[in-house]
């Protein structure tokens with residue numbers, strides 16, 4: 026079942042054509058890796074899918090419904106969770122409270138001015154933290170966490186709405202190699218268990234080739250290859266542009 | 278209104294625009310490079326005008342002497358600005374941005390009293406420029422010759438600044454720093470030197486703006502606040518960091534004002550609308566309109582947008598229940614033990630504690646800055662007075678409805694404000710507060726104008742000072758506890774989420790703008806409750822209840838007590854109210870002393886009074 030399908034996405038910043046006509050499709054339970062050199066347009070694609078920026082052209086569909094140009098909060102309500110390249114969490118809150126806030130939002134409780142929220146959805150939050158392996162750090166302030174742990178908190182928050190689609194922009198950036206494999210294994214497990222479609226970008230090729238079901242290679246805003254990991258690895262153009270001798274187009 | 282008077286007012290507007298532009302350009306430069314919102318900029322203008330008055334009065338008999346006097350005045354102000362940067366602000370760059378604001382407020386207070394000591398409280402009109410004191414005829418109207426100098430001054434200075442910024446090394450650094458702070462560090466520039474230089478230049482421009490209006494405007498002590506409000510408006514309308522934008526905005530505002538004067542009184546449908554009296558409101562209306570249409574100002578760009586967020590604070594928890602009960606108990610029995618005067622003072626403390634707590638919620642939990650919080654306090658006070666005196670309602674009913682009025686007004690203002698963020702949002706709150714003030718000041722028939730309203734007394738059962746005090750205590754306790762509860766309510770979590778990370782909040786389905794909008798309504802209602810209590814406790818009100826000074830007081834209370842602590846605003850309100858009462862009695866220079874006290878505090882205790890406790894705790898360890 027196709028969860029996400031995007032067609033003809035275009036975005037330019039002034040003179041810079043960041044994305045020039047990208048098509049993407051992700052199925053339920055599938056891990057799709059979007060790879061490409063720095064500046065290829067990966068983050069820009071993510072931002073268009075989740076509504077942080079509006080595409081100049083193109084269309085985004087979630088389970089067949091058009092969500093192009095909708096506000097991120099609307100898209101989230103329809104079942105899209107996201108993690109950011111630079112982690113975004115609520116620094117003044119405890120880890121548990123971060124997830125509680127996500128749950129309060131899901132249940133539309135944020136208009137309540139009188140109730141004490143300290144216990145609200147605490148159990149649900151702990152359960153989510155358990156799933157990402159962060160339950161033991163639930164009572165720590167988010168501001169003191171290691172970077173890799175923050176990424177897990179973000180994941181727990183993204184899962185709070187039982188998403189049908191997860192968008193993960195560099196989910197393992199800033200992590201140690203062993204940590205990376207563990208994180209990707211976790212994501213893969215969640216995707217299989219809950220039939221979540223996952224679209225992620227990643228620089229660590231080991232992680233990509235181990236866990237992705239399919240790979241889309243982006244360069245200078247265009248898809249240059251697409252397919253199963255083995256095919257992509259064998260693709261000559263990809264070899265040259267990206268995987269080969271380390272030469273990259275565009276920015277380094 | 279005829280054609281010639283429109284032309285004359287147009288020229289008048291051009292002349293007015295130049296001085297406004299000089300001040301605003303300086304403010305914009307300083308902000309662009311150092312990210313300091315310099316509240317003392319209006320004071321620099323005032324100082325320039327006073328200095329020019331004295332110097333030109335002594336040496337200005339000849340044209341050369343006159344112009345040199347003006348230039349020297351501006352240079353002296355530039356040096357004062359550089360000193361303020363070196364001695365005070367340099368120590369605050371690592372503190373939360375709001376501390377720099379507080380420090381510049383303190384400088385405002387100090388300069389005001391220094392000026393009071395040197396030049397006295399009366400308005401002083403300076404010497405005419407030798408050789409330019411005449412006037413000429415234009416379409417049958419008289420135009421002062423000096424206005425031509427003023428008209429030329431704006432574009433000339435704009436041109437010179439453009440050359441400096443575009444063609445010199447200093448200018449290149451200024452541009453680099455304005456666009457990208459890190460880049461300056463990367464270039465290996467000595468930031469301290471750059472900042473001092475920019476402060477010198479910016480203050481010099483403010484001083485010059487003041488000095489050149491010498492033959493036209495009398496120097497007086499209220500110019501500082503009036504000019505800073507104008508300059509803020511110009512900078513925001515023009516776009517932060519844009520010099521041509523500042524000139525365009527100064528021109529726009531000066532011309533719209535001049536047009537209002539030219540139109541004068543207009544009779545419509547049996548009412549007479551006095552446009553000439555609308556000048557106070559009109560610049561703020563222009564600003565509100567421009568900001569809603571172009572959130573970054575006429576020529577501003579989003580990248581130069583200041584973040585100006587309250588430093589993210591730890592989720593501070595309220596004190597333990599038994600401490601709260603103890604404090605309430607002590608406050609409840611206090612009237613039995615103290616004299617009448619002290620009861621009244623304590624009543625004021627409670628009223629301002631509630632007011633400051635509402636601002637604290639807005640800033641601390643909401644992460645927004647308000648430069649115009651007095652608007653809601655004042656609307657509460659006026660609503661109470663109007664409902665009592667004009668609508669003839671009972672005092673109890675008026676007191677109950679006042680917060681509703683404040684909340685509705687705040688929702689109205691907030692609807693515009695939440696479309697912006699950071700300093701822009703703060704400026705818009707100031708604009709709305711000034712509009713509210715102007716309405717109260719000018720609508721004689723309804724509000725009693727500058728005299729305000731008298732006879733706003735509470736019901737008979739509250740006539741006794743102690744009885745009214747207990748009412749105040751009750752309302753304040755309920756209000757403060759509700760604000761504290763709200764900080765940990767689902768609403769509070771949603772609000773903090775939007776403050777900590779708008780990106781993440783939106784990606785979790787949180788409508789950040791709506792949370793902020795409701796916050797306006799909530800704090801507006803609470804502040805209005807405080808304002809209504811204030812009105813009934815004094816028995817009279819005047820537009821001062823919502824003047825800029827009161828907004829500043831509220832900010833000082835919050836910052837004095839410490840943004841990081843829930844009890845901070847309460848402590849700050851108590852200390853400031855008590856201090857004002859103490860030093861007003863003993864000296865006419867209480868503002869200056871208060872300013873020095875604030876400076877000492879900012880430099881020694883950057884976490885506020887409530888933060889001193891932590892310092893104390895940490896020390897022995």
Ligand SMILES: Nc1ncnc2c1ncn2[C@@H]1O[C@H](COP(=O)(O)OP(=O)(O)O)[C@@H](O)[C@H]1O
Nearest residue numbers: 038041043061062063064065066067068069070
């Ligand atoms: N907000 C922006 N303004 C201007 N250019 C941008 C902006 N965001 C991204 N770009 C440009 O768009 C291109 C793609 O960027 P991005 O999507 O972040 O790439 P990736 O995530 O693949 O590294 C780059 O050339 C980048 O410089």
Ligand SMILES: [Mg+2]
Nearest residue numbers: 067068069110
């Ligand atoms: Mg990226």
